[in-house]
Amino acid sequence: MRHAGFTWHDGALLAQGLAVSLGLFAGTFLIGLVLGSGAAVVRHFRVPALGTLLHTGLELLRNSPVLVQLFLVFFGVPALIHQPLTPVFAAGLTLSANTAAFVYFIAVAGLDAVGRDQVEAARAFGLSRVQLVRHILGPQALAFAVAPLVGLAVNQLQVTSLVSVIGVVDLTKAGDILNLRTLRPFAVWAMVGVLYFAAAKTLTLLGNRWERRLRAHAAPLGL
Amino acid sequence: MMAVEGVVKRFGAHTVLDGVSLTVAPGEVVTILGSSGSGKSTLIRCINGLEALDGGRITVDGLDVSDPRQLARARRLSATVFQMFNLYPHMTVLRNITLAPELVLRRPRDEVEAQAHALLASVGLAGKADSYPGQLSGGQRQRVGICRALAMNPRYLLLDEVTSALDPEMTAEVLAILGKLAARQSGGGGTTMLFVTHEVEFARRISTRIVFLDQGRLIVDLPTDQFFAADGGLAHPRIRQFLSKMAPAAPLAEIPA
Ligand SMILES: Nc1ncnc2c1ncn2[C@@H]1O[C@H](COP(=O)(O)OP(=O)(O)O)[C@@H](O)[C@H]1O
Ligand SMILES: [Mg+2]
Numbered sequence: 001m002r003h004a005g006f007t008w009h010d011g012a013l014l015a016q017g018l019a020v021s022l023g024l025f026a027g028t029f030l031i032g033l034v035l036g037s038g039a040a041v042v043r044h045f046r047v048p049a050l051g052t053l054l055h056t057g058l059e060l061l062r063n064s065p066v067l068v069q070l071f072l073v074f075f076g077v078p079a080l081i082h083q084p085l086t087p088v089f090a091a092g093l094t095l096s097a098n099t100a101a102f103v104y105f106i107a108v109a110g111l112d113a114v115g116r117d118q119v120e121a122a123r124a125f126g127l128s129r130v131q132l133v134r135h136i137l138g139p140q141a142l143a144f145a146v147a148p149l150v151g152l153a154v155n156q157l158q159v160t161s162l163v164s165v166i167g168v169v170d171l172t173k174a175g176d177i178l179n180l181r182t183l184r185p186f187a188v189w190a191m192v193g194v195l196y197f198a199a200a201k202t203l204t205l206l207g208n209r210w211e212r213r214l215r216a217h218a219a220p221l222g223l
Numbered sequence: 224m225m226a227v228e229g230v231v232k233r234f235g236a237h238t239v240l241d242g243v244s245l246t247v248a249p250g251e252v253v254t255i256l257g258s259s260g261s262g263k264s265t266l267i268r269c270i271n272g273l274e275a276l277d278g279g280r281i282t283v284d285g286l287d288v289s290d291p292r293q294l295a296r297a298r299r300l301s302a303t304v305f306q307m308f309n310l311y312p313h314m315t316v317l318r319n320i321t322l323a324p325e326l327v328l329r330r331p332r333d334e335v336e337a338q339a340h341a342l343l344a345s346v347g348l349a350g351k352a353d354s355y356p357g358q359l360s361g362g363q364r365q366r367v368g369i370c371r372a373l374a375m376n377p378r379y380l381l382l383d384e385v386t387s388a389l390d391p392e393m394t395a396e397v398l399a400i401l402g403k404l405a406a407r408q409s410g411g412g413g414t415t416m417l418f419v420t421h422e423v424e425f426a427r428r429i430s431t432r433i434v435f436l437d438q439g440r441l442i443v444d445l446p447t448d449q450f451f452a453a454d455g456g457l458a459h460p461r462i463r464q465f466l467s468k469m470a471p472a473a474p475l476a477e478i479p480a
Contacts, residue, residue: 121309124271125323125375126298135322140313217313217355 006187010178017174018195024170025157028092032099032156033149039100040107041133054104061101067162070094074166091163099156106148110141143214150207154200161196171195224248224284225270225301225379225417231278232265232439239265241439242279249378252405252416254426254447257436258465263419264306266436267383270417271303283379299328301379302372307388308364310356310371316343317352320371328375335374342370346400362393369400373414380404380414387421398425405429423469427451437461 039054061069074090085093114137122136164173175192179185225247232240239262247253255263268274270281272294281288283297310319320339324330343349346366356364365385372380382401386394402425404414420426426433426447433450435443443456450456457463 115312117305117307117309118311120273121303121305122311122323124273124298124303125371126295126327127323128295131326135326136311143313217315217357 006182010182013174013178014171014191014195017169017171018199020169021157021160021171021196022199024088024091024095024163024168025153025160028095028160029099029153029156031092031096032101032103035096035100036103037107039104040111041137043104043108044111044137045129058101058104061098062105066094066098066159067165069098070162070166087163087167090166091160091168095156095160095163098159099152102152102156103149106145106152107141109148110143110145111137113144114140139214143211146207146211146214150204150211153203153207157200157203158196224282225415226282227266227270227279228281229279230266230269230276230281232262232269232274233277239439240269243436243439243441244279245434245441245444247379247415247417249415251431252418252429253432253434254430255417255419255434255436256421256423256426256462256465261436262439263436264383267303267381267417267419271301271381272298299375300377301381302375302377303381303383304365304368304372304385306384308356308361308368310364310367312356315353315355316348316359316367319356319367320374323371324374324376339370339374342373343367346370347396360393361389362396365389365393365397366400369397373404377414380416382416383419384421394422398422401425402429421469423466435459435462435465 036058039058042054043051045051070090073094074085074087077090078084119132119136122132127135160170161172164170164176167173169177171192175188179188182188225245227243227245230240230243231238243262243266245253245266255266257263265274269276270283270288272288276289283300286293286297286300288294288297311322314322317336317339320342321332321335324335324338325332340349340352343352346369348363348366348370351359351363351367356367359367365388368385385401386397389397401416401418405416406429418426418430430447433443433445433447433456434441435450435456443450443459443462445455448455457466
């Protein structure tokens with residue numbers, strides 16, 4: 001069997017795939033963060049119908065496979081609205097909603113972990129709800145949530161590889177293309193794996209640094 | 224004037240406040256005594272709007288605390304010092320004090336910070352502005368709690384058992400500060416206090432009036448000297464019983480008269 005050698009072009013393809021994966025991850029994670037924590041705040045203040053509705057919807061999203069959600073959006077929704085969706089749009093929509101679901105449950109736990117007594121103090125001192133979220137609940141819930149959020153981010157970065165099956169040319173799809181051309185699966189998939197690892201490791205390191213900053217007020221136990 | 228008129232508060236089937244009426248006029252230091260569970264904290268929490276009323280009315284300078292808009296204005300007139308301090312653990316001591324004056328009263332940061340530093344110095348915590356609450360002792364935390372309340376320049380100060388989480392030495396530190404604050408009142412124009420405490424001797428020294436809560440009812444409301452008179456408050460068996468159970472007061476010698 002003849003092997004085609006690696007070319008500069010292959011490097012460019014991988015780099016482009018990596019950029020698509022990272023971009024998709026960053027965009028959907030950011031949207032998921034905003035939506036998920038927004039829903040958690042709605043839940044925290046016990047907004048009657050809306051809170052329950054969001055909770056149910058997000059629970060459905062959390063408890064079903066991303067791949068199924070992706071197929072539902074990419075194949076199912078167009079059949080319903082008689083209009084095709086682009087792979088990137090379907091991928092963005094699915095991953096944003098899926099991330100929101102996981103963020104929601106992390107944020108709810110973070111908000112619940114903030115001591116009731118200081119929240120009452122802030123209310124008694126006249127802070128509005130918005131000020132309460134911004135200055136008291138938000139920063140502390142974030143400090144509780146940052147470790148699970150970093151874990152979630154690492155996971156969601158890897159979940160982006162699923163979008164390759166609906167035709168988005170992300171890092172995994174780039175590896176696939178390269179593999180078919182060069183027929184050197186071990187070298188190609190090892191390279192792709194290392195790239196995912198490097199991205200995930202960078203995320204973890206950034207996340208840990210961020211967590212240390214947020215927890216500056218909690219002096220480490222001098223054991 | 225803070226006016227509590229026939230206030231009823233229930234938790235489920237349990238009536239915790241059963242038609243309580245009480246007024247606190249500017250310049251007064253009113254102490255609420257009563258055994259544990261009699262509803263003292265609940266009354267304070269009704270006044271600062273942390274509990275909704277099931278009956279009656281509470282006004283602070285005419286502002287009805289049951290109305291959200293009026294409550295927001297009423298909260299700018301009073302400030303609370305809490306039993307468990309309730310400081311914001313993620314903020315420095317300085318920020319704990321300046322947060323509400325800046326956000327709620329919209330006072331300029333420079334001015335509020337200068338006041339906070341002066342308040343901290345006046346309670347012996349000049350060097351602690353940049354510490355976090357978790358790095359302070361209980362007594363120090365409560366002194367920060369007092370500074371946080373005073374930085375609101377409140378017309379009314381609500382204090383709910385502010386020393387009961389402290390050991391005797393720390394209690395003395397905090398009472399000394401409150402004693403000075405109360406003494407300043409007699410000059411007029413300062414902070415009026417509604418004070419829940421078990422420090423009976425201290426209450427006797429600083430209060431203009433003492434009220435006694437018993438199972439959600441306010442059974443006695445008398446000027447301090449009459450409260451302790453044999454034919455006044457002491458004529459009530461519940462009050463005699465309560466006072467006889469109170470431990471001798473904290474080291475009073477350390478509290479300035
Ligand atoms: N949030 C609550 N839910 C149910 N019962 C409560 C609540 N808060 C206070 N109580 C009850 O109300 C009564 C009065 O409590 P409290 O006002 O804290 O008394 P005190 O401060 O005089 O010790 C107690 O029996 C207490 O158990
Ligand atoms: Mg109490």
